[in-house]
Amino acid sequence: MEDIPFNRSSLQGSELNYIQQTLALGQIAGDQTFSKKCEKLLEGITGCNKALVTTSCTHALEMAALLLGIQEGDEVIVPDFTFVSTPNAFVLRGAKPVFCDVRNDTLNMDESRLEALITPRTKAIVPVHYAGVACEMDTIVEVAGRHGVAVVEDNAHGLFGKYKGRWLGTFGALATQSFHETKNITCGEGGALVVNEPRYVQRAEILREKGTDRSRFFRGEVDKYGWVDIGSSYVMSDVLAAFLYGQLEQWETIQAMRRTIWEHYDACLASWASETGVRRPVVPPHCGSAYHMYHLLLPGLSERTAFIAHLAARRIKAVFHYLPLHLSDYARARWGGMPGQFPVTENVSDRLVRLPFYTSMTAAEQERVIEAVLEFTP
Ligand SMILES: *Cc1c(COP(=O)(O)O)cnc(C)c1O
Numbered sequence: 001m002e003d004i005p006f007n008r009s010s011l012q013g014s015e016l017n018y019i020q021q022t023l024a025l026g027q028i029a030g031d032q033t034f035s036k037k038c039e040k041l042l043e044g045i046t047g048c049n050k051a052l053v054t055t056s057c058t059h060a061l062e063m064a065a066l067l068l069g070i071q072e073g074d075e076v077i078v079p080d081f082t083f084v085s086t087p088n089a090f091v092l093r094g095a096k097p098v099f100c101d102v103r104n105d106t107l108n109m110d111e112s113r114l115e116a117l118i119t120p121r122t123k124a125i126v127p128v129h130y131a132g133v134a135c136e137m138d139t140i141v142e143v144a145g146r147h148g149v150a151v152v153e154d155n156a157h158g159l160f161g162k163y164k165g166r167w168l169g170t171f172g173a174l175a176t177q178s179f180h181e182t183k184n185i186t187c188g189e190g191g192a193l194v195v196n197e198p199r200y201v202q203r204a205e206i207l208r209e210k211g212t213d214r215s216r217f218f219r220g221e222v223d224k225y226g227w228v229d230i231g232s233s234y235v236m237s238d239v240l241a242a243f244l245y246g247q248l249e250q251w252e253t254i255q256a257m258r259r260t261i262w263e264h265y266d267a268c269l270a271s272w273a274s275e276t277g278v279r280r281p282v283v284p285p286h287c288g289s290a291y292h293m294y295h296l297l298l299p300g301l302s303e304r305t306a307f308i309a310h311l312a313a314r315r316i317k318a319v320f321h322y323l324p325l326h327l328s329d330y331a332r333a334r335w336g337g338m339p340g341q342f343p344v345t346e347n348v349s350d351r352l353v354r355l356p357f358y359t360s361m362t363a364a365e366q367e368r369v370i371e372a373v374l375e376f377t378p
Pocket of ligand 1 (some may be wrong): 055057058059082085128154178180189190191
């Protein structure tokens with residue numbers, strides 16, 4: 001019996017051909033033909049003002065922090081249930097992360113708690129569309145607007161998901177995408193900064209190009225380029241952009257395959273879940289999922305531990321997810337995070353398990369997972 005991995009990278013077919021084209025073109029550094037193709041495609045589909053491919057989503061978040069001028073003493077509101085990069089990109093600039101508990105249903109930032117977290121020092125709210133299901137963007141954008149605070153969507157899970165018919169990643173002044181191996185669309189390591197507010201575009205290009213106006217020079221807008229600002233090296237290599245384009249141009253196929261797998265899990269596990277007190281993912285009717293993952297909430301920590309072991313014994317890899325950020329070693333040491341502060345995050349973090357879920361998952365693989373799950377009684 002073969003192992004069923006938690007994730008497997010799934011080639012679409014043209015990746016290697018496109019990489020060979022970058023070599024033939026002599027374009028292996030960044031911001032060239034394939035990077036631009038990826039950017040145009042993202043802009044064309046979502047209607048975002050500008051997409052800039054980057055070395056990672058983490059780096060795109062760092063660019064967002066630089067663009068917003070985040071500095072020592074500023075506060076940035078982030079969900080307590082997210083990846084470390086969501087706050088860390090801002091902490092790197094000297095900001096203090098203000099954690100927000102999540103909603104019990106979607107596991108997204110609880111928008112009803114935002115107002116109470118805003119202070120005169122708040123500079124940004126960074127929602128994460130967990131599993132590809134939208135946060136309550138109407139409320140988040142309204143609260144942020146009323147207080148003059150920027151919204152940056154960490155859209156690592158949400159590319160091609162929708163909120164009330166509108167693409168995720170188009171609500172914030174800025175949004176970030178991830179093309180890490182574990183994400184729906186990948187080039188191994190990569191990301192994008194999405195700039196929805198035009199006033200940030202020019203500086204975003206400069207920050208990405210080590211603080212130079214090289215992008216303008218490439219376009220023939222200036223006759224030499226030089227040092228004009230702070231910046232770093234956030235440019236994606238065109239070798240990776242070629243790989244990424246091979247995936248991005250197949251986005252509809254990828255999303256359709258993931259939707260089929262997601263819906264099959266959900267249908268096959270429905271009665272087992274209701275009989276055993278296991279909760280399936282909640283997708284509100286006004287949210288179009290990006291189908292980033294399929295997760296279950298077991299009744300408690302011991303049941304989850306037993307469930308993961310039960311699947312492992314059948315050579316199936318299921319994994320838990322984020323630990324509450326306020327209880328991390330770093331947050332406890334710096335900001336004194338205490339158990340009990342964010343009860344929903346603490347609770348779901350102990351109970352959540354992610355089933356194997358990847359674009360190339362075969363029907364036979366999925367049947368094996370489903371059979372194994374149905375044999376488990378918490
Ligand atoms: C994957 C992920 C990131 C980091 O993405 P990288 O491209 O690996 O830097 C950030 N935030 C969230 C929510 C993620 O899931």
